[in-house]
Amino acid sequence: MARRVLGQRNLVFVGLMGAGKSAIGRLVAQMLDIPFVDSDHEIERVSRMSIPELFEAYGEPEFRALEGRVIKRLLKTGPRVLSTGGGAFMNDTIRTMVLNDGLSVWLKADLDVLWARVSKRDSRPLLKTANPRQTLSDLLDKRYPVYAKADLTVWSRDEDKDIIASETVMALARLGRGQDTVPIP
Ligand SMILES: Nc1ncnc2c1ncn2[C@@H]1O[C@H](COP(=O)(O)OP(=O)(O)O)[C@@H](O)[C@H]1O
Numbered sequence: 001m002a003r004r005v006l007g008q009r010n011l012v013f014v015g016l017m018g019a020g021k022s023a024i025g026r027l028v029a030q031m032l033d034i035p036f037v038d039s040d041h042e043i044e045r046v047s048r049m050s051i052p053e054l055f056e057a058y059g060e061p062e063f064r065a066l067e068g069r070v071i072k073r074l075l076k077t078g079p080r081v082l083s084t085g086g087g088a089f090m091n092d093t094i095r096t097m098v099l100n101d102g103l104s105v106w107l108k109a110d111l112d113v114l115w116a117r118v119s120k121r122d123s124r125p126l127l128k129t130a131n132p133r134q135t136l137s138d139l140l141d142k143r144y145p146v147y148a149k150a151d152l153t154v155w156s157r158d159e160d161k162d163i164i165a166s167e168t169v170m171a172l173a174r175l176g177r178g179q180d181t182v183p184i185p
């Protein structure tokens with residue numbers, strides 16, 4: 001049922017850094033037996049640079065421009081699971097494309113869960129500040145009203161990743177039983 005609901009669309013994961021978009025997205029793709037792609041990984045592949053190196057060398061505006069080009073290209077092919085970087089859905093053009101052409105899932109988590117995860121690695125340039133937890137909290141306040149525009153919301157928490165992935169598939173299936181408002185193509 002979940003696979004039928006998706007049709008030929010991309011299932012697009014959005015949400016703040018550390019929510020589990022890359023990890024859960026990959027598991028959901030396996031469960032649905034469709035390809036998986038992560039826009040950050042694709043950006044690093046085509047640029048042959050890491051995300052931090054890109055920020056360091058060219059700055060955030062250039063990263064966002066590249067992110068937009070890559071995601072627009074990735075959205076053209078489906079069905080598959082597309083996990084985006086946390087800032088992508090904040091881009092009006094990308095958000096409109098995702099809402100029109102894809103089926104979006106917001107992996108939502110509270111600050112403590114996110115912080116516990118992102119603080120383990122320093123791979124997120126936006127958190128290279130004097131108070132990275134406060135920076136993450138500010139991003140949460142700014143972005144959550146926008147992520148809420150996604151078609152589905154799934155709570156990410158410190159539960160087994162397979163459980164979160166299964167809950168995502170079940171949420172998708174519920175759409176097919178008319179238990180939500182997103183039209184089936
Ligand atoms: N449900 C979960 N329980 C425990 N750890 C998780 C869970 N989901 C994701 N993680 C871990 O949190 C970190 C961030 O996950 P990731 O998929 O990179 O998030 P995002 O792509 O949203 O930034 C990774 O180390 C990942 O393994």
Ligand SMILES: O=C(O)C1=C[C@@H](OP(=O)(O)O)[C@@H](O)[C@H](O)C1
Pocket residue numbers: 015016017018021022040051084085086087088123124125126
């Ligand atoms: O929230 C953001 O603006 C960003 C999130 C990152 O991806 P993840 O959400 O997968 O960490 C990555 O795209 C970059 O560091 C910017």
Ligand SMILES: [Mg+2]
Pocket residue numbers: 021022023040083084085
């Ligand atoms: Mg990611």
